[in-house]
Amino acid sequence: MLPPPIESENVPSGYTHEGANGYARSVESELFLLAVANMVGEQTIYESADGRDSRYVDLVHEVAVADADWTARFLAWLRTGAHLLSASLVGGLEAARALIAAGIPGGRQIVASALQRADEPGEALAYWTGAYGRKIPKAVKRGIADAALRLYNERAVLKWDTASKGFRFGDVAAALFGLALARRCAAADLVSFSSAHYYYNDPPGPKTKQFELTRGGSLLADLGKWKDGGWFLGGGTDTAGAVAKHYAGHDRVVILTDEQAKDHGRLDVTAAVPKDRMVYTWNLAGYAKGHAPSGTGTRHTFGGLNDSAFAMIALLECGRDADWPF
Template identity: 40%
Template structure:
């Protein structure tokens, strides 16, 4: 038996990670344990990647959270505008967080313009990546900062229009429900068209906004076909069952359903729409497909797209989207493709040697949903990432933890439950078993006590948590031997954390995607872990 040549006994080179905190706690967590403050970039990163903007959390109101985010953006944008620009582009791109990136870009521009720092035009342009976002950006700016929009912001928005405003995007996003229509944006930022047809599109958007009875320019054939199809559907709704005609007319699935009403077979209409639907549209309509009774042949086409790794990568969906779709879809025919899609979305989760302890925080504060209309909770995300990691480790122990405390003043003893992994079990099936078997515990957050209870000759410890540990006689970082790496996966972005970070075998990661996982092998290989966007340089 090997007694000495184990991973834990091999010399580990010193390594660092990008989220840096103080080495001595200067505050307390929401539950009263020692809390470690981070530097401004680290705090901003942790907050942004867990923040959907305008959403309250267990320990922080939405106003306080949003104000902290804006203050951090202002500070970091002035101190390090290059880092801010790279971060916000990654936040909107790979991380696919629209609201946080949009607000961050505009507030960075506000701070940079006030300080006379160039570069905000490009930041604004790069963050706007969907055709409804220029209007969103101007609506946010005018509601917060007034009608006077500085030139860098206007020019950044104008630059984005040359990528985003097309015939199809006008049909999809230029609706009467928007405060800023396409024409309003064009009117305010005065873009210079790069082609004659786009100039015609800008002019038509203005005519459309101001209800001018002018013909659609000949250079915009999709709009002409859309008008013709709508007119034909009034007399004969079966024209909406022609998949080619729907696609050529840029007809959205929402408009097609509205036009058809109950005059055509709903299953046949969905079957005609499927070929031109985007990945996200397919994902959110699985229940509708089942309720309408689409054929197995069409369902197989949808399933193949959902499970295609290239489609998953291109869609940039967060892993939680697949869990939401799985829970919402009534038919088992979506289970396998959604499990494959979730696996592809977690491609950066590493295979780790040795023995790993995965601690999943299922305390009461982890019951927060990420948005007020959402169904996926922070503890769902913790389970997804934790079990996915455990399934790829050579050996792993997975433990759900909280506290015996159920109200203020109760003792913070550890309440834990070991989750047995099953060889070959799909990730979605594991998550379903976790929920059905009572591994969501509730109560307080006895992180330190839970660690002392379960750490036993492990090569590393991974804790997925909001970091709001409860009061304990020995703090979290001292509950794991200094020679054992402690990786905290932060799922809430509060100001103070439960352990130091940045070096000394103590590291904090965060986010709602798998991007940060790739830092673990780097750190354990003695290399410095970098911000998740550095790899793309």
């Protein structure tokens, strides 16, 4: 069986934000976990919004130059499979920027594949001009243009071309098509038609508490009970203490966590679970260091918790090959 794609070192090289041993991941693993957990501009307990966004951009740059094909498949999946608009849009533009700087082709295709809704070419222009000014590299401009040609139609104009957008359809067309053509003419009149109304009329200690699921009951009801009934516990992340206190010969252990365990005096938080028992971690925040080794033997980490996520357990335990979801 192939190892799961989320891989980390086997010997800790640093610490979690709470002081436990921290296990660095492969750069692709770190990028994947951050991308599926992070909303662009999101402040978290241990990282500022700017810090997380900068780390995401740096990881995209590094991976894009090292493996442009993997990056292209990942960002396309992030938009169409994981349905994460901001992360894929920013990732596509930043990947293209890194590829352009390194003299590697493929930026145009990555940008185009990351834009899947008719308002996204305008969002891409807004991001780029806000971050880097109005000088747009040819590969980025052509990638946005490819997406606009594919996505713009009458229905899209009615649905997405609204005054709340920083770049309207007419702005995109002017920036990418009209201006490029007009600049090649001796004399030209450039007129926006889809957004003409806009131009003239629009305004500018192990602290644990066991929770009993209601068998056959409502998941939402149980979730409300968890949140409001005292099971949401603060005071740090004593994962090792919770595992040691509650592990009682279970066949497997599933941990949902940001992995920022506090110092607990053990090599990793799964030390209380025998090596022949499976331990699955679902990473919920995408921080750089993990709380245990992953990707080999009986210790595995996943990102992107959704309705079908737990199906991965059965796939691993029946010996199916594990790979990226794209």
